[in-house]
Amino acid sequence: MATQLVAGNMAVIIGALYAGCDCFFGYPITPASEILHEASRYFPKLSRKFVQAESEEAAINMAYGAASAGHRVLAASSGPGMSLKQEGITYLAGSEIPCVIVDIQRAGPGLGNIGPEQSDYNQACKGGGHGSYKNIVLAPNSVQEMCDFAMEAFKLAFKYRNPAIILADGVLGHMVEPLRFPQKAVVPEIDISWAVNGNAATKGNVLTSIFLNFDELERHNLKLQEKYLKIGDNETAFEEYKVDDADVVLVAYGISSRIAKTAVDIARSRGIKTGLYRPITIYPFPDKRLSELAGRGCRFISVEMSNGQMRDDIRLATGCAIVELVCRYGGNLMQIDQIMQKIRELT
């Protein structure tokens, strides 16, 4: 098993290639561009398909086309580009076409800047485009997980015929850590039951999201909602750290969860029973365990680089009206002291 020092954006490409992804369509945007660069370097070496698209919309629609043919397709972008991709993502969801999209979040709104933020949470987890749909959203917090979750995202996207988003940020994209390479390489198979890939076996297949008849479209929507419930029942994932006896539970995902973990250790060293609850899937949001912790009387602090977007989900999960928020904006990471101060306020 090989280990190498690798950047997060590179790890995504490694994971995707070992997961049998054979098409990449992208457009340059900081801080996600290295994914595009590495794809342009490695995909052609394996005769896999790479196109630098003319726009974010074109990139996601190329992905839609190749994924419609049943292939494993990766697209990647950052906030402003993700906004442009939403049209394509709702079509993917509506037509039930699997595809993996990486969002290396940057600071917004508007042009913002190229520093890290986590403010695409709602866009990724609540749909993002028009219509009642959901993406599967995975939140890695290390270079290793950038690779592993790319593999996992393909598995889930194809299991449920649904778009899956890897929601990372500028720190995770650019930071370098040791990566253990995958030990297996997936050889993908086309699912001829739905794909349209230009042969006799799939000639009768149609991929569309238009249903002119109101009742038919309602049935289609109900079927999608059932699927989302099933994903919620089967696929929620989280990690917890020292929550068993905790009075205060920090809830954080992605890079913020690493900062929060350091804060937990410091708080513990000062005798404050603190724990960390880290959602790994942020859609579906892992709410059951949080609800249990709330029942035990825990107080919660949402640690996120956005305006309480995840806090809303914590409130829903716990039924607690008051969930504290520690946040930073504009490309700044939260500092340990800031978290410590909030912990002290609660204890």
Add this chain to the structure above:
Amino acid sequence: MAVKERVIGGHPGLYAEFLRKGGIAPTATHYCAGCGHGILHKLIGEAIVDLGIQDRCVFLSPVGCAVFAYYYLDCGNIQAAHGRASAVATGVSRAEDNAIVISYQGDGDLASIGLNETVQAANRGEKMTVFFINNIVYGMTGGQMAPTTLIGEVTATTPSGRDPAEQGYPIHMCELLDTLDAPIFIERFSLSDIDHIRKARRAVHKAMEIQRDKKGYAFVEVLSPCPTILRMDAKTVEEFINQPMEKEFPVKRFRDRSAESKPIIRPDSNFSKESLDNIFGCTTSECIEIIDDHNFKAKGVKIAGFGGQGVLSMVLALAQAAFGSGRYVSYYPDYGPEQRGGTSNCSVIISGEAIGSPVVDQPDVLVAFNKPSLEKFGPSIKKGGIIIYDSQAGHYKAPEGVIVISIPAAKIATDMGVQQAANTAMFGALMETGNLGLSREAYSNAFKVTFAKKPQLIPLNLAILDAGAEAARKSLVN
């Protein structure tokens, strides 16, 4: 002569009965009387059967009236968003080299909202035939002005007629695409009457033949009747196409380079693990086990300097030295307006345990290549920490309780003949005085990785490393 009844459902390439459409007339289309879509569907169906490529066809249904082309054409079908058909077609074509990709769009879809996708796919010479149905108006959406609407034409959004001063001129797609190098075939034809339809049949056949032969991009513009929206009867719409429309949009073959062009054939994707391991160098890279060592306290190092001073390569070498010694390590290049030009900085953490935050706010060690970095990060250093800087930054008064080491790194490197190796001299100083718990062997091993492509540079860099270390020892004594 007996007249044989011919209905659209009886034609090759189309379903015999349009069951997907439903309703009480299973062989009638949903198109209005006199509409060009049905005619063009027939011509495409005939061509793909004649050429023996029907099973391989993937038809992209557009938005608008032809969104339901999958009711009729007996082949694989994918529906595309408004304007995006050429991009979706690109995806299918790249993924499935053997697929015959047919994109089909109206004037608003192709020449307005999808103009970029159209031009760029043509310019890449994607393997696809694009049918462009030009009926000078948005049909299904309700008769609004299209990019091809004629001057003076009244539409739902040009109630006084299209005025070039306000709405510009009709856009000529064939002529526009004819300025590009990549397209193989460009032709404009009309569906106005029998004579024109005969010529159209030949053009459709040719455009599909190009796909069978994998030659590349074919663009076919079709002047097509929309009597309903144009509020014309059959005769009037025929005259309208033959005269004002043809005058604006001449019917002709702009280009046919199929004879001289070679087929585009893309190899199958390689999914083998062996190939993957090879391209990533896994077969040669070691398996390094990271060891939990709770006695080793995490060290945060900040390395900062001007772009071009080798900050990142020093960081890489340091991370590699720690990683090679079985330590947990992470590094993170900080953002900032200075990322392009100006100073850049990077956080490195070396630890005996899994690393939390990868950002170093209070460094144990600061390596500063220039004065601005020294001034920016010097005050944040931990008590008992170390600052290493290039003495050309001048004198620096350190915060209390901080050890300061200055070495003439740039001078050492220049004297030893490698001007750009000041970072190696600084690396030597860090090795000597940084208290990072790494052996000299770890540092020299790191060079094997960081200079993997230029191993001939290793001996000289090791010498500079040692000279940097020596200078740091002297600085400490002083």
